[in-house]
Amino acid sequence: MTRQLAAVAAEADRPNMIFVHRDADREGPTARRTEIAVAAAENSVLEPVVPVIPVRHLEAWLLLSEGEIRRAVGRPRGSVPLSLPSLREIEEKDCKTILRRALVEAGETSGRRRQKASTDAAFSAYRKVLLERLDIDGPVRELPSWRALEADIRTAVSRLMSA
Incomplete structure (x- = not known):
């Protein structure tokens, strides 16, 4: 994931928003969110990054x-x-x-x-x-992991709109 984010950050024509899919697996969604946020920060990704994290798979x-x-x-x-x-x-x-x-x-x-x-x-x-x-x-839409994805998308879109 870090390598992919680094490649996106190096592109001349960067996207407005980045979706990163990681299954929660045993680590859980909170650990995966942190992992994605750290990778984005380490690679100087300024665009909103939306974690896509199904609870297990x-x-x-x-x-x-x-x-x-x-x-x-x-x-x-x-x-x-x-x-x-x-x-x-x-x-x-x-x-x-x-x-x-x-x-x-x-x-x-x-x-x-x-x-x-x-x-x-x-x-x-x-x-x-x-x-x-x-x-x-x-x-x-009834699943907590899907509701979290929708909330993350709304947050990312709001961030884009206010920029």
């Missing part, structure tokens, strides 16, 4: 729509139970593992097709589709 935001998971794998009418966590408990779970399992289950395949669906490449492709389809006005 970005995949927490993608587990909120069973229908989108089924559509991403091409089985919108699938019926296999996906056992997704509730909105209330989602940020406490290992969402990357849960999403990986849910995508394979939602595909309702077996044998080689199931094996192919469980590869890292397939997971990355499905995750990209889910990110593109994320309903930013949907249930994700």
Whole structure:
């Protein structure tokens, strides 16, 4: 992250705002915010830096729509139970593992097709589709990590407007 911020700071045509994504993982969101702020200060980044910090994994935001998971794998009418966590408990779970399992289950395949669906490449492709389809006005707005992101964006925009 420090290297990327240094590269942005060195550009002649600098952006108005910088978004830095870091999963909170075990360190927690507060430690990640500090890490991002320190890296920005060390690299003399003057633009507003918006931390994008899902509580554990970005995949927490993608587990909120069973229908989108089924559509991403091409089985919108699938019926296999996906056992997704509730909105209330989602940020406490290992969402990357849960999403990986849910995508394979939602595909309702077996044998080689199931094996192919469980590869890292397939997971990355499905995750990209889910990110593109994320309903930013949907249930994700109930998650504390999403509300923090929205607040950080508002703060950064206010800072830009007052400059």
